[in-house]
Every structure is written in C-alpha cells, then in structure tokens.
Amino acid sequence: MQIAQILAGYSLGEADLLRRAMGKKKKEEMEQQRARFISGAEAKGVPATQSGAIFDLVDKFAGYGFNKSHAAAYAVVSYQTAWLKANAPVEFFAASMSLDIANTDKLSVFYQDAKRFGVKIRAPDVNRSGADFDVEEGEVLYALGGIRNVGLQAMEHVVEVRREGGAFRDIFDFVERVDPRQVNKRAFETLARAGAFDSIHPNRAQLLAAADLLVSYGQTVASGRASDQMGLFAGTSHDNEALRKKMPRTESWTPTERLDEELAAVGFYLSGHPLDDMVEALRRKRTDLLADVIPKAEAGAEAFRMAGVVRRKQERASQSSGEKFAFVTFSDPTGEYEVLFPPEALRKCRELLEPGKAVALKVRAKARDGEVRFFGDDCEPVDKAVANAVAGLRVHLAPRSAEIDALKRRLEGVSNARGGEIILVSAVEGGREVEMKLPGRFTLDGAVRGALKTAPGVVFVEDL
Template structure:
C-alpha cells in the first residue's frame, strides 16, 4: 500500500488479488507502471482495453476469460472451461484448448506465433489468477475496516473483540494491538463491564461474557440487576439483588479469578474460596423475597451476611495463572513482568525479537517464557515428543522437543512454570518453527544475576508475611537479635533459604528518617520472591539489587 499509494478503489482490488504467493512478484511492476516509472506492455492491441486498468499486468481470472472471448471468439461459457483447464493444468485439455485458442486468434488476424505466446502467458497467470468479484468484495470490507480503524480505533477494536467474543486467541491478538495503539483494556469489573466489550474515551472495558464458562444469559441478568439498583456496594449486596439463576459456584469462581469482584473485595483468593457462601446467600435472599419477608416499608429483607474464609490473597504468579485460566490469556500483567531487569542482565530476547531474528537468518536464541500448556504425542517412529504452549509479554507461541529432551526437561516444563529456554528455529513460509534445545527454571537463572533485595516498610505489621516468603516453604522461622529505633522492634531473623542474596529492611519512620537493617545470612532472592514480597499489604516498595 505504501509503495502503491492508491488513489482509486481499483488499486485496492488489485492489491487484494496480488498480495498472495505467486502473483505478489508482480506488485513492484504494477506500482512502477502506476507511477510512470515503467511503461505498460501489451503483446497485441486487443489486450490493451482488457489490461489497461491493471497497467498490462494480468491479475484476474475474468481478464483471462475476456482475452479468450475478444481475441479468439470464445463464448463466456467456453472461456470459463479454458480458465478451469489452465488452473488444473490438465495436459490433454490444455493441448485441446491451445488449438482452439490459436485457431480463433488467427481468424481474427493475430499471427500464430504471437497467439501461442499469449496462450502461454494466460496459462501462467491463470494458475494463480484471482476472481475479481471476490477481490472487490474483500477490498470493500478492507477499505471500510481500515477507515474505521484509522478514525475510530477504540470502537473498532472493541467491536472486533465482541465479534470474536469466544475466541481467546483472537482476543489476545486484539488486546496486543490495542496496547500497540496506546488503547487501555481494563480488566473485567462486575460494576463497570457489560456482556460485550464497551468503550469510554480511550479505554475498552473487558466483556464479562467473554470469560470462560460464563454465558451471556447469566451476565445479562447480572447487568440488569446492576442497571436497576445501581452499582453493587458489597458481595452481600450483589448476592441479595442477583437472580440465583444467573450464578453458580463455577461462575463466581471465574468472575473472582478474572478480577471482576476486585471493586468489592481485592482478595481474589478469599472470594474464590467463598463461592459456595455467595451462591447460598443469593438463594436465601431470593427465597426471602419470594416468601414475602419484607420490612415494614415494603423493601426486600436486608442483604444476607456472607462469611468468607480468612485466607491470604494469591501471590502475583498464582493470581496471574488463575486469571489466565478464566480469561484465556494474561490481561492485567504477565508472570515475566517481575523478571524484566533479570532478563536484561541475562541478555534474553523476547519472542517477537527472536521471531524477527529468525526471519533474517538466525537459527538459535535465548528466550524466557511461561509454560501455559504441554501436550505429548507419539511420532511415526513411536517415540514421544512434546508440544509446549508458551507465552511472554510479546505473544503466545509453540515449541517442540523430542524424546530425549522431553525426558530431560519434563519436570522443568510444567504448566505454570517460568523457564529460560535455548531455542533452535527455522522458517517455514511465514511461520517460525521453534524447538527446545535446553530448559532451566527462570528463577534459578535470575537468582544467579541478583545481589539482593531492599524492602521498604512503614511499620512492623508485614514482617511475618515477609519472613514466610523469604524462608520458602521448607524453612522454619527463628528469632535473632536486631536493632530497634524509636520503639520499632526489629524483625525476627529468618533462617535463610539457600541462596546468595542479601536482604535489607528499610523502616520509613517519617519523611526524613529511615532505619536500614541488614538481615543475617544469604537468601534466594529471585524476581518471583521479590514480587511476592511486594504484594504483601504494608510493603511500600521492593528494590532488586
């Protein structure tokens, strides 16, 4: 399009027909002739009115038929048989058609040698000629959608996402395109999202009906309750107003995992675990309303109390994994986001960078990814092979590994794991085919590059949670001696999980006073641990050193 600089609808039709393997070799010729850099060539004057629109380049099947009609006296029915014979390369039929074409052309004053040359030219182009009526229809849709995307990009992408509501691969692509264009895609919200993708300014609100296992009918009933009584103020309010036919345990769990209840309770783990209690409260409220248990003013009974389990929120990696299960891709972030500094130190390519490198001749590279799926199957020789579904912040991709690699790295390549991969690759058409040469846990690789953590606090409340995350699941807590300042009690010194990193706690006592306490021992201080500590309520910041 940039080379062509189209100024008429016919140019777009031509490009739709040309932009395919085979005919795309003629795009430079078309563009050069359009802009007067090259003169159109017509082997015979009869061809000029037929090929003038495309500057002498045979593009459409209809042009092949018109040449046969005008030059050799074919009926349109005969011309269609010629087109089919040329496309299928049926030798006997082609020989028969050549005699018919050349004889007809000679009767119209065309020299026999020239008629033979023109027949060969038609046969060459008929092999991949495109039907113009199809190209015109595609061109019109392309022009309309290009106009909409150029002038109404937010609305266009939201409408495209609604069209592919149940196709998470497509939704992931559209979301990535929205990011590229600087358009914000807000995670689903029970108080803001609708059944379809909605727009406000430069923001797209994620559709509740696009979540896995949540049907449009259920969402329409929830939105109807919200529209009728205003935004939900609590989970109890939600349960008291929503029709119990709209929800079940699975729907509540999916909405919680996707973050749809964050506006009512930010602890997704607690809401997820309390799905049964929410459904039961909804049923009780409905039974009370239908049995006439109203207060003296005629309003529905008070919202039933919901007692949720008192559990800690999911760690960032777990939160994103659950979100992936509910949405189909990573929406609010990516598990590798915490590793950005470590990946830079490890000189790791993104999948997008690696793909571009392969297309320019590279055959291997180092890539970090989250394993989202693993499928094993037998090859024709009976050996096992693995097909890994992988993801990084630039996209989803697949890589294969064969029996030896599968046996060696099976434990490392578990779904949900963050891994550092050495990939080999080759280009097949436009697709990059990758295979795993080496794999290791990304946490282990990143920990080797990290010197330590500095954790900023305002008080001592988060200390127990920090200690647990530093110790790892196997370590026991212990008490050590520490400094204190202005009545601040030093934290217990945790037994260090195996590692090489130093950890310091910085207590921010006021705007001008900070007390830094270095914990004894060495710790494993991977980006995942840093992210887990940063998620602790009361932690102001975590610096990775």
C-alpha cells in the same frame, strides 16, 4: 463452466460435474473429464493439443484463483479494515473481539495486538463492563461475557440489574440483587478469579473461600423475593452485617497465584504477567524480551537468549525421519511468540516445555519477508537462569502496619544457602530508618518477589 460449455459442448449439468471434479482433485475423475473435454473440443474444430493445454490452464486456475470482481471485493474490505485499524483502533479492537467473544485463542491474539498498538484494554469489572466488548474514554472495556464459562445471557442479566438499580455497592449487594439461577456458584467463582469483583471486593481468594456462603445467601434472598414472604430483616444491613462476620479470614493470593487463577478464568494473562517481577533480573543475564528481539532480528542478529511461560505445545512427526519436533508458544510481558524445536532440541527440553512452566531459552531467529521465525536450541528453568542475578532484596515496610507473621509465611520453604539476603527497612521518628537483615539466605525468584510485594504493610521491594 462457461469455457467447458462454449469450447467443448458441455451441458450445464456436465459443466457442474467438471467443477466438482476439479474441486475434489480426484485423478480418475480428472482423467475422464480431460478426455471428455478434448473430444468435445475436437467436435467443435479445436485441435487436441490446444484443448488439452486449455484444460490444464483451467485446472491450474481452479486450484486457487479469483475472478476480478471477487478480488476487487476483497481488496475493498481489506482497505476498509486497514483504515479502521489505523484511524479508530480502540473501536476496531472492541468490534474484532466482540466478533470472537467465545474464542479465547482469538481474543488473546487481539489483546497482544492491541498492546502493540498502545490500546488499553481494561480488565472485566461488574460495575463498568458490559456483557459484550465496549469502548469508554478511549479504552476497550473487557466483556463480562468474554470470561470463560459464565454465559453471555447471564452477564446480560448482570448488566441489566446494574442498569436498573445502579452500581453494586459491595459483594453482598451483588448476590442480593442478581438471580442465582443466572449467576450460579461456578459463574460466581469464575468472575472472582477473573478479577471482575475487584472494584467492590479486591480479595479474590476470600471470595473463592466464601463462595458457598455468598451464593447460599443470594439464593435465600431470591427465594424470599419470589414468594413475597421476606422476613423483616431479610436482605437488609442486619443480614449484611451477620454475613460479614461469617466471611472467612483469607490472605490475598500472591501475584503468581492471582495470575494463574486469572489465566484459568480468562484464557490468557490480562492484568499482568508471571515474569513481570523478573524482567530486571533477566536483563542482567542478557536475556531479551520479544519486543527487544524483533528489531534486532530484523537488523540481522540471529542468536538470542529469551524467556517465557509455555502457553501451548504441539508435537508432530517428521515425514522423512519419523522423529518428533514441536511448535511451542511462549508468552512474555511484551507478547506471544512461537518457537520450533527440532528433534534433538526437543529431546533435551521436552520435560520443561509443558504449559504453565517458565523457562529461559536459547533461540536462533530468522527474519524474512517482514516475519521473524524462531528455532529453539536449548532451555532451562527461568529460576535457574536468573540465579544470583541480584545479591538480595530490600523490603520497605510501612510504620506500624507490617505483619511479620505474614512475611514469615511467604518465606517458608524458600531458604537457600546459595541464594540472596533479605533486609527489612522501616521508618522511625525523626526521619530515620531502621534496617534489619533476616537470618539465612533465600531463593529470590519471581514468585518470592511477588509474594513479598503483596504482604500486608510492604510499601515496595528493591534489589540490593
């Protein structure tokens, strides 16, 4: 603006119009301003060729330019941010996540970055977490307010109730003490899905099944408290015991179900990953995880087999050919990465590239300027990719505590003549073990492995 005033005789108002025209980049306006600038400069004795060149320089700088004070300020902020991340990473991530507490996509990026930095982020817990992100014992406590659809104000109420009356003893104590107008049924169910009640009631599936019962009980207690006409036993251990007897008997979710529900509540996988139980099988099939691929790609390797759960897909049309290509975001146990599927590959793989599906894929990696980009060539269901990776599973059972019916239910519908075998192992007196091979063969994918691991009485599961 000062250049236009001094060199071409612009008034302050005219200089501001020039600034706006340069910002909008409208051709007609710019041509008018160029003519005005050159004529004004000629009146001050500046040749048209020279003033035209100066106008072009100003126009180019306006496209993306910083004055020195602006650049210096950004440099200082960048240095301070880098210093904080390097020297106080736990506090840095807690503060960054607090700033974007309502943005699930940003929280997911910070969570993955924190994992790479070795910063532990604790899952939300009604007896430990604050409404906002916090730091405790060198760890980030995930904010209750960072859970989807619960409301920051409602979670501030939960924290205040805990501060005044101490930690919640169990789920019945929780619904008795919180205001049901603040923590309604939807918020209660979302907290359960996110695992926020795990420390006082680890069976998330049972909480979802009993949500109506528990919320209704809380409303009754709250109504009595408000009217100061509570019955002799209202909100006491007598009521608790009666409520416990009404709680539906519900099997815990399998790991896959648990993570799916957690994903819906939090927006990303927080306590685990659907591919955790398949990592060894994937490695046997020479499939790499993101953390393994990055250094190999930076060293010059290009072709990889990878695996992941589809998180997002964005299709676009090529400006030249009109054909569709897609940017697909995948998640594996070590992080998230984006893959570009060109038109031909997208046509082959489109049905598999839907959010929530687990796939194995062939990619080409290109490392440049410290960044690794991926290009997809082909993909297939991850279960097919790891088929026959192991001959079978050995399931170790705790003596006298295994529930065979629960094991049977977890194996319903997974018989597969080309699958693997399952052997049950249980300790008996004298330090001996008894093995029993189940009849038939089974599909041994990640879902089956996870389901067996969480069956009552199962100590651990190992590959044959």
